[in-house]
Amino acid sequence: MSLIEAIIFGIVQGITEFLPISSSAHIVITQLIFGYTFPGLSFEIFLHLASVLAVTLYFWRDLLNIIKGFFKYIFKRHREDRVQFFFGIYILIATVITGVLGKLLSDAAGDSIKTPQFIAGALIVTAVALIFIERFHRTGNKTEATMGVKDAVLIGLGQTLAVIPGISRSGSTLVVSLLAGLNRETAVRYSFLLSIPVILGSTVLAVDEISSSMIDYIGPANLVVAFIVTFVFSIIGIIWLIEFLKRSKLIYFALYCFALAIYVFFFIDQGIIFEVE
Template sequence: MTWIEAIVLGVVQGLTEFLPVSSSGHLRITSAIFFGRDAGASFTAVTQLGTEAAVLIYFAKDIWRITRTWIVGLWDRSVRASLDYRMGWYVIVGSIPIGLFGFLFKDQIRTAGRNLWLVATTLIVFAFVLAFAEYWGRQHRTLENFRMRDGIVMGFAQAMALIPGVSRSGGTLTAGLLLNLTREAAARYSFLLAIPAVVMSGIFSVGDVFEPSAPGTSTPSGAQMVVATLIAFVIGYAAIAWLLRYVAHHTLYVFVLYRVALGTLVLALLMTGTIAAT
């Protein structure tokens, strides 16, 4: 991997991780168009540690309060009715689907799941699913109304993002809207839900990212991996604040149009042989 490649991909990761446009899909597409190869699923997982570090810092007070209340609530029944205690369980239970499917389909995620035909198709298909959710969802429920059913549904939606192009934030936002949550409530739970899955995935992928590359896959040095992750952290931190402000006052249709445009572009490049699918 070249330094410019590592820097560009770090920027792309930071910009797209929290938007409903698929950061893994963007890393795959950017690598193919500008560098003629694939940085790999492990590179994506490790750079996500940078963006999740941004989440940990941005939501530090919320995370500490939820964690403390959940631990206390394990033996103190008086706090079990609180939202913080329940939210602790919602995040734990909601994280199970992506952990389970990620373990079962690890090899497919790293190989067939990165085919650009699949990435482009999922970008377009799930754009229309997001559009339907934005149109149909009544958005009258806040986090105070959040229930275990919501956590489970959004957990399975997050698991779909194991396929590049679906988008973890896009999947959870879509599910949240279909459950009639407000965009801001769905986004906040989405941020919290991502922490266990992304952190564990990144930690377990650290070793893999430095293994000998498969054909067509670039391998970063340790320094390049650190720089890319730090860049993703800085840009990702700014993106969190922007997205929370944006979803509070705007619809998600702009991301729908963007996904369709990008997916169509990638399909056109594939059909003309400009880029390779694998």
């Protein structure tokens, strides 16, 4: 792998991880363009570590408040800590649902969900969902103080679909959060905070796939560069998305997903399966 390619992979992973356009679809498309197959999921997992580090550092105050409030409520039962306690519970509920059902769905589907045709279809589903929630659904007024277990379960189920390349994790959590009646600010915050245990959990479970063969295949220097670039562009993606959603619409991401789906469907060989070996 060249240094330029390592930088491009880092930019793609960093920018797309938190935008509602499916990072997994972009990574496999980028692999195909450059003609790479990586040992296991090692390279993608390595880049995910940079993304989860970025979102953790960006939201460290929120995380600290949730953790402090969670344990203070358990041991002291202070009323002011109740919201943080239950918000932490809702994050755990959605994470467990995603972890268990996502693993089952991924194992059952296998490589059948990695064909260009399937990815194009999944991108269209993401686009339609974004258009529906933006154009045909009235935003609710639930906050972290008024959401409930049912909301967390629904959002966890929606996030589970993101194991399919082309179904965006951030997009699915945003759409289901808004469908459940969360207001826009709470939906965005919940989506970002939920990404931390989900990405970190999936990374830890598969960390044994980060092997010496992957390091030799890509090169130590290129791995360091890709990690740094992913981290930087993940921060940029987080900041940009938060500011973008304050003044603009999800429909623009839907249009992008439609355009990418058309490209994948018509210009990528339909006989190819994106095997990451």
